[in-house]
Amino acid sequence: MSDKHSQKMIELGERKPFAEGGSRLCFEHPENPHRCIKIVKQGRIEELRQRAPVFKRLRPDRAFDDNEREIDAYQQRAIKLGDERLWLHLPRQYGYSKTSMGPGLVTDLIRNSDGIADNLENYIKRHGMTDALSKALDEFCDWLRDTQVLTKNLLPHNVLVKAHDDGRLQLYVIDGIGCTTAIDPNWLGQRFVHRYIESRIAKMRARVAWEAGGRKGEWKKIEKQHRKWM
Structure with missing residues:
Protein backbone atom coordinates (compact mmCIF):
# COMPACT_ATOMS: atom_id res chain seq x y z
CA MET A 1 0.00 0.00 0.00
CA SER A 2 1.36 3.42 -0.95
CA ASP A 3 2.13 5.79 1.89
CA LYS A 4 -0.27 8.74 2.12
CA HIS A 5 2.47 11.31 2.55
CA SER A 6 5.62 10.10 0.76
CA GLN A 7 4.70 10.91 -2.85
CA LYS A 8 4.71 14.06 -4.93
CA MET A 9 1.54 16.11 -4.79
CA ILE A 10 -1.14 15.50 -7.45
CA GLU A 11 -2.97 18.75 -8.15
CA LEU A 12 -6.74 18.34 -8.35
CA GLY A 13 -7.87 21.87 -7.48
CA GLU A 14 -8.77 22.92 -11.04
CA ARG A 15 -10.35 19.60 -11.97
CA LYS A 16 -14.00 18.67 -11.72
CA PRO A 17 -14.97 15.25 -10.38
CA PHE A 18 -16.57 12.99 -12.97
CA ALA A 19 -18.72 11.39 -10.25
CA GLU A 20 -19.86 12.23 -6.73
CA GLY A 21 -21.29 10.01 -4.02
CA GLY A 22 -22.52 10.75 -0.54
CA SER A 23 -19.02 10.67 0.95
CA ARG A 24 -16.52 10.79 -1.91
CA LEU A 25 -15.53 12.64 -5.06
CA CYS A 26 -14.10 10.70 -8.00
CA PHE A 27 -11.48 12.24 -10.28
CA GLU A 28 -9.72 11.01 -13.37
CA HIS A 29 -6.03 10.70 -12.53
CA PRO A 30 -4.27 13.61 -14.30
CA GLU A 31 -1.32 11.40 -15.25
CA ASN A 32 -3.19 8.20 -16.16
CA PRO A 33 -6.63 8.18 -17.85
CA HIS A 34 -7.15 4.57 -16.76
CA ARG A 35 -6.93 5.39 -13.05
CA CYS A 36 -9.47 6.94 -10.70
CA ILE A 37 -8.70 8.93 -7.55
CA LYS A 38 -11.31 8.78 -4.78
CA ILE A 39 -11.28 11.67 -2.31
CA VAL A 40 -13.31 11.77 0.90
CA LYS A 41 -15.28 15.02 1.05
CA GLN A 42 -13.95 17.64 3.43
CA GLY A 43 -15.78 17.46 6.75
CA ARG A 44 -17.56 14.22 5.87
CA ILE A 45 -15.83 12.09 8.50
CA GLU A 46 -16.87 14.42 11.33
CA GLU A 47 -20.37 14.69 9.89
CA LEU A 48 -20.76 10.91 9.97
CA ARG A 49 -19.31 10.76 13.47
CA GLN A 50 -21.92 13.23 14.74
CA ARG A 51 -24.70 11.24 13.10
CA ALA A 52 -23.56 7.99 14.69
CA PRO A 53 -24.98 6.64 17.96
CA VAL A 54 -23.17 8.02 20.98
CA PHE A 55 -21.39 4.75 21.74
CA LYS A 56 -19.83 4.73 18.24
CA ARG A 57 -18.52 8.30 18.25
CA LEU A 58 -15.29 7.36 20.01
CA ARG A 59 -14.23 5.17 17.12
CA PRO A 60 -11.16 6.32 15.13
CA ASP A 61 -11.52 8.36 11.95
CA ARG A 62 -10.95 5.32 9.75
CA ALA A 63 -14.26 3.87 10.97
CA PHE A 64 -16.04 6.74 9.18
CA ASP A 65 -13.71 6.93 6.16
CA ASP A 66 -15.09 5.24 3.02
CA ASN A 67 -11.62 4.92 1.51
CA GLU A 68 -10.35 3.04 4.54
CA ARG A 69 -13.44 0.85 4.59
CA GLU A 70 -12.95 0.04 0.91
CA ILE A 71 -9.35 -0.95 1.58
CA ASP A 72 -10.51 -3.18 4.44
CA ALA A 73 -13.15 -4.78 2.20
CA TYR A 74 -10.45 -5.74 -0.32
CA GLN A 75 -8.74 -7.73 2.43
CA GLN A 76 -11.52 -10.31 2.40
CA ARG A 77 -10.56 -13.91 1.77
CA ALA A 78 -11.90 -14.16 -1.79
CA ILE A 79 -9.90 -11.16 -3.00
CA LYS A 80 -6.67 -11.95 -1.15
CA LEU A 81 -6.65 -15.55 -2.42
CA GLY A 82 -8.26 -14.98 -5.81
CA ASP A 83 -6.80 -15.14 -9.32
CA GLU A 84 -7.07 -12.98 -12.44
CA ARG A 85 -10.81 -13.70 -12.74
CA LEU A 86 -11.34 -11.23 -9.91
CA TRP A 87 -10.59 -8.28 -12.16
CA LEU A 88 -13.21 -9.20 -14.77
CA HIS A 89 -15.79 -7.36 -12.68
CA LEU A 90 -13.80 -5.59 -9.96
CA PRO A 91 -11.40 -2.62 -10.27
CA ARG A 92 -7.89 -3.09 -8.95
CA GLN A 93 -6.71 -0.97 -6.02
CA TYR A 94 -3.33 0.81 -6.09
CA GLY A 95 -3.20 2.37 -2.64
CA TYR A 96 -3.06 6.03 -1.69
CA SER A 97 -1.64 9.01 -3.55
CA LYS A 98 -1.04 12.44 -2.05
CA THR A 99 -3.27 15.09 -3.65
CA SER A 100 -4.05 18.77 -3.14
CA MET A 101 -7.40 17.65 -1.68
CA GLY A 102 -5.97 15.14 0.75
CA PRO A 103 -5.12 11.45 0.48
CA GLY A 104 -6.74 9.84 -2.55
CA LEU A 105 -7.40 6.14 -3.05
CA VAL A 106 -6.34 5.10 -6.54
CA THR A 107 -8.22 2.39 -8.44
CA ASP A 108 -8.83 1.33 -12.01
CA LEU A 109 -11.05 3.72 -13.96
CA ILE A 110 -13.48 1.72 -16.07
Whole structure:
Protein backbone atom coordinates (compact mmCIF):
# COMPACT_ATOMS: atom_id res chain seq x y z
CA MET A 1 0.00 0.00 0.00
CA SER A 2 1.36 3.42 -0.95
CA ASP A 3 2.13 5.79 1.89
CA LYS A 4 -0.27 8.74 2.12
CA HIS A 5 2.47 11.31 2.55
CA SER A 6 5.62 10.10 0.76
CA GLN A 7 4.70 10.91 -2.85
CA LYS A 8 4.71 14.06 -4.93
CA MET A 9 1.54 16.11 -4.79
CA ILE A 10 -1.14 15.50 -7.45
CA GLU A 11 -2.97 18.75 -8.15
CA LEU A 12 -6.74 18.34 -8.35
CA GLY A 13 -7.87 21.87 -7.48
CA GLU A 14 -8.77 22.92 -11.04
CA ARG A 15 -10.35 19.60 -11.97
CA LYS A 16 -14.00 18.67 -11.72
CA PRO A 17 -14.97 15.25 -10.38
CA PHE A 18 -16.57 12.99 -12.97
CA ALA A 19 -18.72 11.39 -10.25
CA GLU A 20 -19.86 12.23 -6.73
CA GLY A 21 -21.29 10.01 -4.02
CA GLY A 22 -22.52 10.75 -0.54
CA SER A 23 -19.02 10.67 0.95
CA ARG A 24 -16.52 10.79 -1.91
CA LEU A 25 -15.53 12.64 -5.06
CA CYS A 26 -14.10 10.70 -8.00
CA PHE A 27 -11.48 12.24 -10.28
CA GLU A 28 -9.72 11.01 -13.37
CA HIS A 29 -6.03 10.70 -12.53
CA PRO A 30 -4.27 13.61 -14.30
CA GLU A 31 -1.32 11.40 -15.25
CA ASN A 32 -3.19 8.20 -16.16
CA PRO A 33 -6.63 8.18 -17.85
CA HIS A 34 -7.15 4.57 -16.76
CA ARG A 35 -6.93 5.39 -13.05
CA CYS A 36 -9.47 6.94 -10.70
CA ILE A 37 -8.70 8.93 -7.55
CA LYS A 38 -11.31 8.78 -4.78
CA ILE A 39 -11.28 11.67 -2.31
CA VAL A 40 -13.31 11.77 0.90
CA LYS A 41 -15.28 15.02 1.05
CA GLN A 42 -13.95 17.64 3.43
CA GLY A 43 -15.78 17.46 6.75
CA ARG A 44 -17.56 14.22 5.87
CA ILE A 45 -15.83 12.09 8.50
CA GLU A 46 -16.87 14.42 11.33
CA GLU A 47 -20.37 14.69 9.89
CA LEU A 48 -20.76 10.91 9.97
CA ARG A 49 -19.31 10.76 13.47
CA GLN A 50 -21.92 13.23 14.74
CA ARG A 51 -24.70 11.24 13.10
CA ALA A 52 -23.56 7.99 14.69
CA PRO A 53 -24.98 6.64 17.96
CA VAL A 54 -23.17 8.02 20.98
CA PHE A 55 -21.39 4.75 21.74
CA LYS A 56 -19.83 4.73 18.24
CA ARG A 57 -18.52 8.30 18.25
CA LEU A 58 -15.29 7.36 20.01
CA ARG A 59 -14.23 5.17 17.12
CA PRO A 60 -11.16 6.32 15.13
CA ASP A 61 -11.52 8.36 11.95
CA ARG A 62 -10.95 5.32 9.75
CA ALA A 63 -14.26 3.87 10.97
CA PHE A 64 -16.04 6.74 9.18
CA ASP A 65 -13.71 6.93 6.16
CA ASP A 66 -15.09 5.24 3.02
CA ASN A 67 -11.62 4.92 1.51
CA GLU A 68 -10.35 3.04 4.54
CA ARG A 69 -13.44 0.85 4.59
CA GLU A 70 -12.95 0.04 0.91
CA ILE A 71 -9.35 -0.95 1.58
CA ASP A 72 -10.51 -3.18 4.44
CA ALA A 73 -13.15 -4.78 2.20
CA TYR A 74 -10.45 -5.74 -0.32
CA GLN A 75 -8.74 -7.73 2.43
CA GLN A 76 -11.52 -10.31 2.40
CA ARG A 77 -10.56 -13.91 1.77
CA ALA A 78 -11.90 -14.16 -1.79
CA ILE A 79 -9.90 -11.16 -3.00
CA LYS A 80 -6.67 -11.95 -1.15
CA LEU A 81 -6.65 -15.55 -2.42
CA GLY A 82 -8.26 -14.98 -5.81
CA ASP A 83 -6.80 -15.14 -9.32
CA GLU A 84 -7.07 -12.98 -12.44
CA ARG A 85 -10.81 -13.70 -12.74
CA LEU A 86 -11.34 -11.23 -9.91
CA TRP A 87 -10.59 -8.28 -12.16
CA LEU A 88 -13.21 -9.20 -14.77
CA HIS A 89 -15.79 -7.36 -12.68
CA LEU A 90 -13.80 -5.59 -9.96
CA PRO A 91 -11.40 -2.62 -10.27
CA ARG A 92 -7.89 -3.09 -8.95
CA GLN A 93 -6.71 -0.97 -6.02
CA TYR A 94 -3.33 0.81 -6.09
CA GLY A 95 -3.20 2.37 -2.64
CA TYR A 96 -3.06 6.03 -1.69
CA SER A 97 -1.64 9.01 -3.55
CA LYS A 98 -1.04 12.44 -2.05
CA THR A 99 -3.27 15.09 -3.65
CA SER A 100 -4.05 18.77 -3.14
CA MET A 101 -7.40 17.65 -1.68
CA GLY A 102 -5.97 15.14 0.75
CA PRO A 103 -5.12 11.45 0.48
CA GLY A 104 -6.74 9.84 -2.55
CA LEU A 105 -7.40 6.14 -3.05
CA VAL A 106 -6.34 5.10 -6.54
CA THR A 107 -8.22 2.39 -8.44
CA ASP A 108 -8.83 1.33 -12.01
CA LEU A 109 -11.05 3.72 -13.96
CA ILE A 110 -13.48 1.72 -16.07
CA ARG A 111 -13.75 3.20 -19.55
CA ASN A 112 -15.51 2.60 -22.84
CA SER A 113 -13.78 3.46 -26.10
CA ASP A 114 -15.54 6.84 -26.05
CA GLY A 115 -15.18 7.80 -22.39
CA ILE A 116 -15.81 6.80 -18.79
CA ALA A 117 -18.31 3.97 -18.33
CA ASP A 118 -21.70 5.00 -16.98
CA ASN A 119 -23.47 3.33 -14.08
CA LEU A 120 -26.17 0.69 -14.32
CA GLU A 121 -28.89 3.01 -13.06
CA ASN A 122 -28.32 5.47 -15.90
CA TYR A 123 -27.96 2.68 -18.46
CA ILE A 124 -31.37 1.26 -17.53
CA LYS A 125 -32.97 4.71 -17.70
CA ARG A 126 -31.70 5.15 -21.25
CA HIS A 127 -32.00 1.64 -22.67
CA GLY A 128 -34.12 -0.50 -20.35
CA MET A 129 -33.40 -4.21 -19.95
CA THR A 130 -31.66 -5.12 -23.20
CA ASP A 131 -30.52 -8.60 -24.23
CA ALA A 132 -26.91 -7.47 -23.87
CA LEU A 133 -27.56 -6.25 -20.33
CA SER A 134 -29.40 -9.44 -19.38
CA LYS A 135 -26.40 -11.49 -20.53
CA ALA A 136 -23.97 -9.20 -18.71
CA LEU A 137 -26.02 -9.51 -15.53
CA ASP A 138 -25.96 -13.32 -15.79
CA GLU A 139 -22.17 -13.26 -16.25
CA PHE A 140 -21.74 -10.95 -13.27
CA CYS A 141 -23.87 -13.15 -11.01
CA ASP A 142 -21.93 -16.25 -12.10
CA TRP A 143 -18.71 -14.39 -11.28
CA LEU A 144 -19.98 -13.64 -7.77
CA ARG A 145 -20.71 -17.34 -7.27
CA ASP A 146 -17.38 -18.49 -8.72
CA THR A 147 -15.12 -16.03 -6.91
CA GLN A 148 -17.21 -15.78 -3.72
CA VAL A 149 -16.50 -12.06 -3.43
CA LEU A 150 -18.70 -10.74 -0.63
CA THR A 151 -20.66 -7.57 -1.29
CA LYS A 152 -23.16 -5.39 0.46
CA ASN A 153 -26.31 -4.36 -1.40
CA LEU A 154 -25.43 -4.14 -5.08
CA LEU A 155 -27.13 -0.87 -5.95
CA PRO A 156 -27.28 0.11 -9.64
CA HIS A 157 -25.44 3.40 -9.10
CA ASN A 158 -22.52 1.41 -7.65
CA VAL A 159 -22.19 -0.86 -10.70
CA LEU A 160 -20.63 0.37 -13.94
CA VAL A 161 -21.54 -0.84 -17.43
CA LYS A 162 -18.53 -1.12 -19.73
CA ALA A 163 -19.63 -1.18 -23.38
CA HIS A 164 -17.28 -3.04 -25.72
CA ASP A 165 -17.03 -2.15 -29.39
CA ASP A 166 -18.60 -5.49 -30.37
CA GLY A 167 -21.76 -4.66 -28.40
CA ARG A 168 -20.93 -6.80 -25.40
CA LEU A 169 -21.48 -5.32 -21.94
CA GLN A 170 -19.41 -5.98 -18.83
CA LEU A 171 -20.44 -5.02 -15.28
CA TYR A 172 -18.02 -3.77 -12.62
CA VAL A 173 -18.86 -3.27 -8.96
CA ILE A 174 -17.13 -0.07 -7.82
CA ASP A 175 -18.59 0.36 -4.33
CA GLY A 176 -20.31 -1.79 -1.74
CA ILE A 177 -17.62 -4.46 -1.43
CA GLY A 178 -17.69 -6.19 1.94
CA CYS A 179 -20.24 -7.83 4.19
CA THR A 180 -23.44 -6.45 5.72
CA THR A 181 -23.43 -8.86 8.65
CA ALA A 182 -21.52 -8.73 11.94
CA ILE A 183 -20.30 -12.29 11.33
CA ASP A 184 -18.29 -13.03 8.20
CA PRO A 185 -20.08 -15.91 6.40
CA ASN A 186 -16.65 -17.47 5.73
CA TRP A 187 -16.39 -18.21 9.45
CA LEU A 188 -19.59 -20.26 9.26
CA GLY A 189 -18.67 -22.43 6.28
CA GLN A 190 -19.36 -22.73 2.56
CA ARG A 191 -23.09 -23.28 2.95
CA PHE A 192 -23.46 -19.87 4.57
CA VAL A 193 -21.18 -18.18 2.03
CA HIS A 194 -23.36 -19.60 -0.75
CA ARG A 195 -26.57 -18.45 0.93
CA TYR A 196 -25.19 -14.98 1.57
CA ILE A 197 -24.09 -14.52 -2.05
CA GLU A 198 -27.39 -15.83 -3.41
CA SER A 199 -29.23 -13.33 -1.21
CA ARG A 200 -27.15 -10.47 -2.66
CA ILE A 201 -27.83 -11.72 -6.19
CA ALA A 202 -31.58 -12.03 -5.58
CA LYS A 203 -31.75 -8.52 -4.17
CA MET A 204 -29.73 -7.09 -7.06
CA ARG A 205 -31.95 -8.77 -9.65
CA ALA A 206 -35.05 -7.49 -7.86
CA ARG A 207 -33.62 -3.95 -7.83
CA VAL A 208 -32.72 -4.11 -11.54
CA ALA A 209 -36.22 -5.36 -12.37
CA TRP A 210 -37.70 -2.54 -10.29
CA GLU A 211 -35.56 0.05 -12.08
CA ALA A 212 -36.34 -1.41 -15.52
CA GLY A 213 -40.06 -1.52 -14.69
CA GLY A 214 -40.21 2.20 -14.02
CA ARG A 215 -39.79 2.01 -10.23
CA LYS A 216 -43.37 0.91 -9.64
CA GLY A 217 -44.19 0.32 -5.99
CA GLU A 218 -42.06 1.09 -2.93
CA TRP A 219 -38.56 -0.35 -3.06
CA LYS A 220 -38.42 -0.77 0.73
CA LYS A 221 -41.38 -3.14 0.62
CA ILE A 222 -39.82 -5.16 -2.20
CA GLU A 223 -36.45 -5.19 -0.44
CA LYS A 224 -37.93 -6.73 2.72
CA GLN A 225 -38.60 -9.93 0.80
CA HIS A 226 -34.84 -10.45 0.36
CA ARG A 227 -33.40 -9.54 3.75
CA LYS A 228 -33.00 -12.95 5.35
CA TRP A 229 -30.15 -15.22 4.29
CA MET A 230 -29.37 -17.36 7.34
